[in-house]
Amino acid sequence: MGEAPRTWHYGLVARWWAEFNVDGPEIDYFRRHVEEGQPALDVACGTGRLLIPYLRAGLDVDGCDVSADMIELCRERAAREGVSPTLLVQPMHELDPPRRYRTIYVCGGFGLGSTRGQDAQALRRFHECLEPGATLVLDNENPYAGGSPWRYWQADGRAGIPREWEPLEEAERRRAADGSELALQSRVVDLDPLQQSLSCEMRAGLWRDGELVQREEQTLRLNLYFMHELLLLLERAGFEDVVVHGDYVEEPPTGDSTFLVFVARKPD
């Protein structure tokens, strides 16, 4: 269906994820759902932030991601930790795994680099790949929340974008396990309030022995969804009994919740 989704989780950005994005409240939240329904599929599993701890705990989970770089780093970490998951390189709207699941979960991956049509198709693929009575757990950052650039929804707020880059050489660097250093910068390029889409750019640098030896630029366009849109999309994809949680606790969200989590059931 149309163009392949384009995310920015490649090359140095993928390395950054593997090195530094290894914890967070999402891990315990999604684990409870996986414990209740296996086998499970981690869609947009990235470098295995959730998947690898689950496998280490003996849970039966496969992973898939559109980025071959993220999957490769996930596979390397899995090997280091003595587990060997089934990992697929697939965009979620073309999901075609080898088995059916009791739980499919998506953490931080929905609406990235895809079209709205592909997002709706992804929800239908999740429905198809679940067993009857099984559960989809999908999170989404509220378009108006926390770090989201809400001011860009207004013409005045958009006037200042994109802002000039700071020199990459001056960005804060973090030391990776092999002693090299990495830095990431990002900026908003555009927000289209009519289409509810956000375009961002990311620059990454790699330093060895204090010298900048590699630099990369990536772009990402992402679709912004409000709660009621996602509820409608889930219903149209065939899900029912949708419960919404806020910020990775099993309680209803409030207007101050940054993340919403949709827990949806495929009918028996």
Ligand SMILES: C[S@@+](CC[C@H](N)C(=O)[O-])C[C@H]1O[C@@H](n2cnc3c(N)ncnc32)[C@H](O)[C@@H]1O
């Ligand atoms: C923010 S990272 C989250 C990774 C992981 N779920 C976690 O929480 O650590 C988003 C991931 O979604 C993947 N992704 C983006 N668009 C995708 C798509 N259309 N299909 C599958 N994976 C996708 C990216 O490659 C990236 O690994």
